[in-house]
Amino acid sequence: MRARSALVYTVLRLLAFLVPLGILLLFPVFQELPWLAAIFAALIGFSLSLLFLRRPLENVTGGLAARRAERGTTGRRTGAEADADAEDAALDAPQRPADHDAR
Helix, strand or coil, X not given: CCHHHHHHHHHHHHHHHHHHHHHHCCCXXXXXXXXXXXXXXXXXXXXXXXXXXXXXXXXXXXHHHHHHHHHHHCCCCCHHHHHHHHHHHHXXXXXXXXXXXXX
């Protein structure tokens, strides 16, 4: 993932929220209830990002997926993978018979 694509996506998402918020705060009813303007601006920003920011989102998530795939091939293992390998090794190990003659 390039930092530029993540930065572009972040800036565009902020603009999708801040521009409608600024416009809504120009209306007198929203000047008295700024929290309502923030809610409407969040809904408008979410809608705009779903409609128009699909390509920047795909660039960011594609970069993250590629980075994760590279990290997986370098030999790093997660804790769950190491735990699963330890359990498999314990199950595959030959069982020693119990020592019944010990007194």
